[in-house]
Amino acid sequence: MSRYNPKEVEPKWQQRWNEARSFETGASKDRQKYYVLEMFPYPSGRIHIGHVRNYAMGDVIARYKKACGYNVLHPMGWDAFGMPAENAAMQTGSHPAKWTYGNIDIMRGQLKQMGLAIDWSREFATCDASYYVHQQRMFLEFWQAGLAYRKESQVNWDPVDQTVLANEQVIDGKGWRSGAPVERRKLSQWFFKITDYAEDLLAALDDGRLSGWPDNVKLMQKNWIGKSKGLQMRFPFAPDVKAPAGFGDGVEVFTTRPDTLYGASFVAISPDHPLAAELAKTDKDLGKFIAECASAGTSEEAIEKAEKRGYKTSLETSHPFDERKLPVYVANFVLMGYGTGAIFGCPAHDQRDYDFATKYGLAIPPVVLPDGADAATYKLDGEPYIGPGKIFNSDFLDGLSVSDAIAAAIKKIEEMGLGQGVTQYRLRDWGVSRQRYWGCPIPAIHCDKCGIVPVPEKDLPVVLPEEADFSVPGNPLDRHPTWKHVDCPQCGGKGRRETDTFDTFIDSSWYFARFASQPEDKPVDKDVADYWLPVDQYIGGIEHAILHLLYARFFTRAMKKVGHLSVDEPFANLFTQGMVVHATYMDGYGHWVLPEDIFTPTEDELKKIHATWLPRYELGHELEKKGPGFSHKFSETSQKHLERCGLADKFTDRHFIGTANFIYHTGPEDWLACKSHEGLLLPVASGAIEKMSKSKKNVVSPEGIAQTYGADAARWFMLSDSPPERDVEWTDSGVEGAWKLINRIWDAVSAAPGILKTVDLDKASDDKTELRQATHAAIAGVTDDIDHFRFNKAIARIYEFLNALKKAGDASDWAKAEALSALARLVAPFIPHLAEECWETLGGKDLICDAPWPKADPALLAKDEIVLGVQVNGKRRAEITVPAEADNKTVEEAALSDADVKRHIDGKTVRKVVVVPKRIVNIVAN
C-alpha cells in the first residue's frame, strides 16, 4: 500500500481534465442549464486562502450539478481595473497594465493548481479592450435611452492627490492616502439613473424574484434604497417678505409627518440649498456660516458630535393652516441630498428639531397626545415624543390617529394646491466618473460648439494611451500631451476627450452576462444569454451585499431596456460565504509575526526568554493596573538583570515599555517564540483571531499548503469545520485532519484495487446488510446537504460513512464495491484529484468527473426496526426497540412493559401516554 502523494497525483489529473476538455461548456441547449459563479477576483498579486474557500464552494456545486446531468457553466475572469494598479505604478514605476496582466498570469496558475472545474476558454479581464469596448457601447446606448446623464454634483475632493474620493475613502474628513483635509467641490460628473428603478429594485426583494437570496442581504438593500412616503409641500413666504430672485414661490419641503404640521415652529434649509447661496450673496455672515458647514468633518464621529447649528435668515414663511409666521433658518443638520433639502421643524416630535428649537429658543408646541395622557395637563418631559397617539391642538386633525392625520393633512394640502403626497428614496443616482487612468475611458467628447458629444460607434473602443506619467498625483489622462485632443465628431472642430474613466463597479456589473456569450460585435448574443441567465448560484462575500449586487441588478435592468437581455434579476440564488480568519501573533517588540515563523520554545529556550523579558512583563502589568506615572519596585532578579544590562533607568520610559504592550495580556507560561533578524529569541503572544490581512501578517499561503498537503486537503478543510456562511478559523491541526482523512480514503480504496472490474454492480443485489444501509444513507444525506449548501454536514456524513465502512470488514465484495464506488463519487466534488485516483484504482470507467451522481435506494433507507426514547414526565428513562411500522398501541405497550420504565412509574398512576410515531414516547404519571 503506497502512501498517497498529491504532488504527483494532482498535476496528473489536472492535465487529464485539460486534455479531455472536461469542463468546457458545450453550446448544446438540449440539457437543463446550471450557471454557477463565484465573484471574480481582483488580480492583486497572489490568491489568498479566502479565494480558496470561495472557489472551493463554487466548485463543489459545479461538479455536483455536472454529475447530476446539468449542462454546467462555471467560468472565471478578472476584475482588473482599479486603484491598486495605479498605486503600484506610482510606487514602483511599473505600468498598470504590465502589473495587472503579470498578476493575472500568476493567479491563474495558482487557481489551476486548486483543481477547479472551470471553463477557462471563457476567461477575460475587464481591462481587455475586447471587454470594455462593449461597456462603452452600452454607455452610449444608456445615454441615448436617458439612463446616463451629466450633472453638477458635490464630491469629496482630495487636493493633494487631485482626485475625487469615494465616501469610504474619506477617513475623519481626510483623504485616506494623502491625509489632506477633504474639500467639497462641485464637479460635472456622469450619472446612471438607478433611481428610475428604485421601485422595481425594491419590489423584487419581496415579490419572490429574489426568493433565493439571504434575508439579511435583502434587508440591507431595502434599507439602502430607503423608501419613505410623505408629503412634498410649499411654505409660501409671509406677505411682507420680499422673496429673493427666483424663489418667489417660497420653500419646498419634504416630510413624512404632515400630521404634525400644527406643531411646526420653523423652516430650515440645507447650507447647500440654492436659496442659501442666493441669500449669501447679500449676507456675508451667512456666507461665512455656509463655509464653516462645508469644512466640517463628514466622518461618523464628527456627525455624532456636531452640534445643531443654525443661521436665522431675514425670511419668514406663512403657516399653511393658520396665521403664524415661521422663521427660515439655514441649518447644518439638513441634508441637500435627501428630499428637497429643506424641512419644517416640529420640535415636540422630532429629536433633531427639539435640539435645535431648545438651542434657539423656539416654541415647542405638542400636537401628538400619547394614549392615556390628559390633553389639559400633558407636557413634554425634557425630550420629544416620537410614539403613537391622538392628534390634538391641531384644529381639523384633532382626535385622529397619526396615520389618519397624515392622510388627512396630505389631502388638505393637495386641495390647497400647496403640494402632493410623494414617495422619496434614500437611493441616489450612481455617480460613475473617476479621475483615474486605470479604468474604462468614458466615450464622450467635449466640444465648445456642440457641447458634449458621443464618440461615434465606429471609433470604439476608446483605448487608454500606453504612455502615461504616474510620477505626480492627479489624472494622467488629463495631463497626457496628446490623448485628449481630438476633433469633434459633429462639427469637425477642435474637441477634447472626456478624461474621466468609469467607476470600476461598472466592470463587475455585467461580466456574468459576458461569460455566457462573447460575440465580437455586441456585448452579448441575446439568445445565448437568455439560455444561461440568470446565474443559478452566485457566491461571494457579504461585503458586496449592497453596492456590487445593487449595481449589477440595475445594470441588468438597463441592459434589458436597451435590448441585450430578457431578465430583470441577474442572480437567482445568492450565497454569502464567511471569511477565513486566523490568530494574530506579536513579538515582544510589538511587531506582527507570520504564523510560519513561530515555534514552541523548548524549556531551555523559555528560560532564556523569561530571563530577558519577565521584567518588561511585570512592568507592563503594573502599568496596566495603575496607569502611567507610577513607581514600581522590581523583584530582585529583575532588578539585577536590568542593572547588568544598563537598562534600569530606561524602564520608566513609557515608550520603551509600550513596545511590549501586546505580551502583557498573555501569561509568560503561554509565550511562544520566534527569532529576530539577528537570531535572538523573542517572546510571542497570540492575539485576536481576525480576518487575514497582510498588515497583521496573520496569513497563510495557499501555495505553501498545497506544497505540503495538496490542494485537496486545503479544499476539504476549508469546507469541513464551519458552516459556509460563517467565518472559519485556519488552523494547522485542521489541515492535518483533512490530510488524515485523505489518507484514510486512500487506504480504504487501495485495499480493493480493481474491485469495480471484478464485481458487476449492474447485477442487482437484494443484500440488506448494514454496509449497504450505510452507503445509501450516506448518498441520501450528502446529496441533501450539498443541495442546501451544508458542506460541513456533508463532510461529517462522509466521515460517518467511512467509519461504517471500516467496521464492515466482513461485508460481501458486492456491498464493498458499491460502497467504494459511492464513496469516490460522493467525495469527488470536494477532493476531485483524490477521487479520480480512487476511481482509476477501483477500476471505474472513464473519468469520475464525468460519472453520474449516485442514487440512494429508498428501500435501503427505511429501517426494519427503530430505537425510540421513552420519557416519564418529560425525562428520558429508557430506550425501546420496536418494528418501524409498529402502531401506536404496540409502541405504548412495549414502553409500559420496559423494566426501566416500570421502575419509574412504580407506585404512580399513568395519566396519559403520548406516542409520537418514530420519535418518542412520553408517559405522564403521578
Added chain:
RNA sequence: GCGGACGUGGCGGAACCGGUAGACGCAACAGACUUAAAAUCUGUCGAGGGUAACCUCGUGGGGGUUCAAGUCCCCCCGUCCGCACCA
C-alpha cells in the same frame, strides 16, 4: 439612535415541523505497535455524585406556554453586522 443576526462541552460545530442535547471533526488522556519518536490503530472524553446499575444538574440570565423547550412567547445581559442628522 434605528434595523438585523447570533449566544450549545476545552475548541469548531450537529440537533429537520417543539420530540433521546452534544452527530462529525479538532484538542486532551489512556493503551497497542516501536529501541525511540512520528505515523497508524483501539478506547475514554459536558459537570457533579455513586463500587455499580444509576441519579442530579446542564444549551448566556430570569420568567412563561406545553405531556415535552437549545428550538415558541416576554424581559434582561453579551457579541457581531448593516445604516446613521434620511425629516
